[in-house]
Amino acid sequence: MDSVLSIIRSYPVVAVAAILSGVALLWVLVTQCTGDVYCKALPFVGLPEEGLSLRDSWNQQGPKVQAKGLREHNGPFNIMTGQGAKTILPNRFAKELQKHPDASFVQHLNFDFFGGWKGFEGVSFVSAHEKVFIDTVHDLTRSLALVTDSMADEARLAVPSSFGDCTEWQTILLKPKTGLLIAQLLSRVMLGTELCRDPEWLTIARDYTTNVAMGSMSLRGSSKALRPIMYWFNPQCTRLRQHAQDANRLIAPVVQKRRERARKLLEAGEKPDKVADSIGWMTIHAQGRDIDYASGQLGMAFAGIHNTTETLAAAIIDLCNNPEALKPMREEVIAVVTEHGWSRDSLNKLRLVDSFLKESQRCHPALGAAMGRMALKDVTLSTGLVIPKGSRFGVICPFMDPEVYPEPENFDAYRFLKLREAATGSGPASEYLHASMSAEHMGFGFGSHGCPGRALASNELKIALGFMLLQYDWRLEEGPTFRTFAVANSVDARCRVSYRKRESEIEL
Ligand code: HEM
DSSP: OHHHHHHHHHOHHHHHHHHHHHHHHHHHHHHHHSSOOOOTTSOBOOOGGGTOOHHHHHHHHHHHHHHHHHHHHSSOEEEEETTEEEEEEOGGGHHHHTTOTTEEHHHHHHHHTTTTSTTOHHHHHHHHTHHHHHHHHHHHHHTHHHHHHHHHHHHHHHHHHHHOSOOSOEEEEHHHHHHHHHHHHHHHHHHOHHHHTOHHHHHHHHHHHHHHHHHHHHHHHSOTTTHHHHHHHOHHHHHHHHHHHHHHHHHHHHHHHHHHHHHHHHHTTOOOOOOOSHHHHHHHHHTTOOOOHHHHHHHHHHHHHHHHHHHHHHHHHHHHHOGGGHHHHHHHHHHHHHHHOSSHHHHTTOHHHHHHHHHHHHHSOSBSEEEEEEESSOEEOTTSOEEOTTOEEEEEOOTTOTTTSSSTTSOOTTHHHHHHHHOOSHHHHHTTSTTOOOSSOOBTBOSTTSOTTHHHHHHHHHHHHHHHHHHEEEEEOSSOOEEEETTEEEEOTTOEEEEEEOOOSSOO
8 A cells, every 4th residue: 555655656647647547447337338228138139240349230230230130030139329229120010019108209219319418409308398299290280281381382482592593504412402491391380481581590490400410420429438528529519509599599589579469468358369380389288388499499390300301302312313203293293283283182192202202211211220219118029028118129111121012122103103003992092102101111100109290291392392393403413322320311411413493384
């Protein structure tokens, strides 16, 4: 002991450095080895033969790990994500889990996307006010006729102002433009005309979702122990903290103005206005509770803009790669819009566009393992396997299974239209609609936590695509198109397309 003390006295700087290193090492060991709840009865699948750790196997080669797990185990298996272990289930478990009361999508989301961390308020809002949030989305969907009219109205303004009227080819990055367009259409029905044309809000709404996705991806890709430090230096996390502040500056006065007006009307003995947008519905569902509306809107942007932007951008790429679909799709839009205009009912008549969008989602699904859930209690499967409370699981989508989709590698714009026409009875036929969910196509998830915004998203996509097809020609430029992280697919931010103005055959 004396000799240790004398070393410390002789070399105080070295001693302090050694003590700090020891504490840091202990912190790393504690954070890496504790707190991970998962199904211990199952094997882990990774690609050690490729020199990859379990976590890198999943992050870098997710689809390959999934295929290997299915091949070698013919049942559930574990994988290692940046957020800890997770159980992956073959598709045959989708139906028995679809309505499980103890399997939460929102808590899974909160865990994966760093709910509770500053800047990720949009994510925290969804889990803290799940019912308010989902009931608000259901209200939007119930008002689909109204909502569709507003989105078409907005597209008339937003599409030409996004892409201009130059008849020469011009090249752009695909995602930023499509992101702003989707943000404007969705913000019209979320916030009304007041904010949906405000460039500052639109940039926040578009970039918030990208920064949540990218920021959480980098945090998940880093060591758990170093994450709290990395978080302060990560550029996306820094932007998220700024977005949260800016959103509050823009949204709070709108809410305040509405409150003031409601108070004055009540004082005058009149009924307050019912405003048919997401702030209006959130106010009703909050039932007097003080909720943070700016975070609520960031939550809406996160749930509604990111996936819709990805789907629109992927559809444009698929259209450029499958030009034979272009003419019949244009003809379909012209025929339907000439006769019925843009409305909820006329969009239902865009049968080929519907099939095309569903095929595009099959080929580039947001997630190759859907139904991401967190077990709120122990979940017992029909095989007797217990997935413990607090653990996470997901179900494999059979998008590339040749027994479900013949020639799965081929993009067939008519695939779901043919299935629809061949199906007998309205039940099976409707299963192949873009906005429908099934165990075979989980592009919008499946079961009681399936996407409540899917009908709205499908209509928004048909409107955006319809305007873009009739008013412009499109061409894909050389370079990266899609990227995969774990089993999440997205359009590469570097993807470039060219477009030029064309004379639309009809007035839109
Ligand atoms: C193309 C666009 C979209 C895609 C691909 C998509 C996809 C998904 C998926 C895969 C899920 C998880 C479902 C499950 O695991 O079973 C989900 C959930 C959800 N989505 Fe969407 N979504 C889209 C657009 C929207 C829009 C526009 C909104 C809101 C206006 C929205 C709101 C939600 C909400 C609130 C949930 C959580 C549901 C729950 O926990 O019960 N989504 N979405």
